[in-house]
Amino acid sequence: xxxxxxLTSVVASAVLAAGALAPVADAHPAPPxxxxxxxxxxxxxRTLTLRGWSFADKANSxxxxxxxxxxxxxxxxxxxxxxxARLLIFWDDLEPRRGQYSTGYLRKIDRVLGxxxxxxxxxxxxxxxxxxxxxxxxxxxxxxxxxxxGLPFTPHPDDWFSEYFEPAVQRAFTxxxxxxxxxxxxxxxxxxxADRYAHHPAVIGYDLINEPMGELQEGxxxxxxxxxIEARQLTPMYNRLARAIRSVDRSxxxxxxxxxxxxxxxxxxxxxxxxxxxxxxxxxxxxxxxxGADYDPSAGWIESYExxxxxxxxxxxIPVVVGExxxxxxxxxxxxxxxQDAMASLNRYTxxxxxxxxxxxxxxxxxxxxxxxxxxxxxxxxxxxxxVAGTVHSDxxxxxxxxxxxxxxxxxxxxxxISLPPTAGRWRVSVDGRAEVRRHGGEVHVRARKGVxxxxxVAWTARG
Numbered sequence: 001x002x003x004x005x006x007l008t009s010v011v012a013s014a015v016l017a018a019g020a021l022a023p024v025a026d027a028h029p030a031p032p033x034x035x036x037x038x039x040x041x042x043x044x045x046r047t048l049t050l051r052g053w054s055f056a057d058k059a060n061s062x063x064x065x066x067x068x069x070x071x072x073x074x075x076x077x078x079x080x081x082x083x084x085a086r087l088l089i090f091w092d093d094l095e096p097r098r099g100q101y102s103t104g105y106l107r108k109i110d111r112v113l114g115x116x117x118x119x120x121x122x123x124x125x126x127x128x129x130x131x132x133x134x135x136x137x138x139x140x141x142x143x144x145x146x147x148x149x150g151l152p153f154t155p156h157p158d159d160w161f162s163e164y165f166e167p168a169v170q171r172a173f174t175x176x177x178x179x180x181x182x183x184x185x186x187x188x189x190x191x192x193x194a195d196r197y198a199h200h201p202a203v204i205g206y207d208l209i210n211e212p213m214g215e216l217q218e219g220x221x222x223x224x225x226x227x228x229i230e231a232r233q234l235t236p237m238y239n240r241l242a243r244a245i246r247s248v249d250r251s252x253x254x255x256x257x258x259x260x261x262x263x264x265x266x267x268x269x270x271x272x273x274x275x276x277x278x279x280x281x282x283x284x285x286x287x288x289x290x291x292g293a294d295y296d297p298s299a300g301w302i303e304s305y306e307x308x309x310x311x312x313x314x315x316x317x318i319p320v321v322v323g324e325x326x327x328x329x330x331x332x333x334x335x336x337x338x339x340q341d342a343m344a345s346l347n348r349y350t351x352x353x354x355x356x357x358x359x360x361x362x363x364x365x366x367x368x369x370x371x372x373x374x375x376x377x378x379x380x381x382x383x384x385x386x387x388v389a390g391t392v393h394s395d396x397x398x399x400x401x402x403x404x405x406x407x408x409x410x411x412x413x414x415x416x417x418i419s420l421p422p423t424a425g426r427w428r429v430s431v432d433g434r435a436e437v438r439r440h441g442g443e444v445h446v447r448a449r450k451g452v453x454x455x456x457x458v459a460w461t462a463r464g
Contacts, residue, residue: 036314039392040253040279040321040351042204044414047388049395050122050204050321050352051380051419052077052084053366055112056359058130058139065093066108071115073358076371078119081421081442083386085121086207086323086354087112088128091189092142098185101192109197116202124255124354125193126207126323131163132172138163140210145182147175170215177214177233186237187244198249205253207281207323208241211260226261227269234258235271242275255281257323258312263287265304268312280313284325284342284353292329295338302345310349322346322353328364330375339379340399347397355380381421383458389414389447390454402460410435410448418444418456425462431455 040048057068069087077085093105109125116123129140136146136153138160153168163169176182190208197203214229216222238256245254254275258268263285286301313320325342327335346353355377359365366377373381382397383404390411397404408416420427420442429444431437433454436447448454 040319050084052082053358054086074115122204124205128210194245195248207255226259230269265308281323294332295334324356404458416446
């Protein structure tokens, strides 16, 4: 979550020096084609779009773990028109002592997933870490799996992300990736999780590690280090974890992340993940905005990010779901424009996203204390198709006109689902093509015979 100011200077200068960002001649080019990037699908073969938020309880652990997440979170998420949750789970809670897995923690995850199932919310279980884990005052990899070789660590309370560049933290990542016993421990941890949730109706995927980092070598700039870490350490790790998971779970999607350097337009160095159900799950943060700056549409950051982040999934022919995104300060003058541009970009190449973070209050929270959207975050709640039973030809939303349009050719079976967020006005739904349409509140279901071309149009009108 979020990037510290260290990346603002380190990445920006290094990326520009390395030529990783292509010059932006036009800040608003025509929407690019993204050939080679498939869409996420369900077991029925329907095309899926996941839209939702991360669910996080970092404050509570042990007996109190996950108590900060309640049924209300899922009820409100669904009521706002979303169907997806990226649930943070922590290895240090699951295996507080080596080889001893907490059945109590697993039951707490069970309870949360029960609420997800009740409200028909799809969930990705995210093995989350911030600054490696509790050995450095954070959450994630257990203290018993943290090896620093005696290198120093100095806390940075005003810029926590800078702690990733402390020698002890960087060396801990190297040991995690390269020590055989820690490799086995991490794989076994995921095997325990996958064995329990392989057939859970709410679980669609496993995010294998959040925002992985690593150790910079002498003389390396950050983009070079990121590509090396991704190629030589993350790729083998993801393949190890995939093999472990597939020994107990053959079908759940595996979400793999690059390093956070991707947020500055640095193409990933990840290699081939040898699995039949892999999702590329980068995060979408701008370091200047994370440090408090307003969005600058003329800078071309979104365009540069999109160009860099789409190369790998197009080459590997795997779908994309952005695992986190959203700035800290949503009240700045250009933030409305940011959400408009960001949503348009994400819709061009992803199968969905999880915003950061579904909570009630200030800062990154999606909602205020009263449960209303925080400033500009209501722009994330638009009509969309969680599932399409057929081949999608176009799927667009005009933020200015507030018109959503989906065109597809119906497949052999299944129901197409359209989600309509709550609004002060009303959504009018029309369908072109022979199809059966049923509407219940904020949900529209469309069924058509195989081969029928269907266009669904959803337009907002003021009440009157």
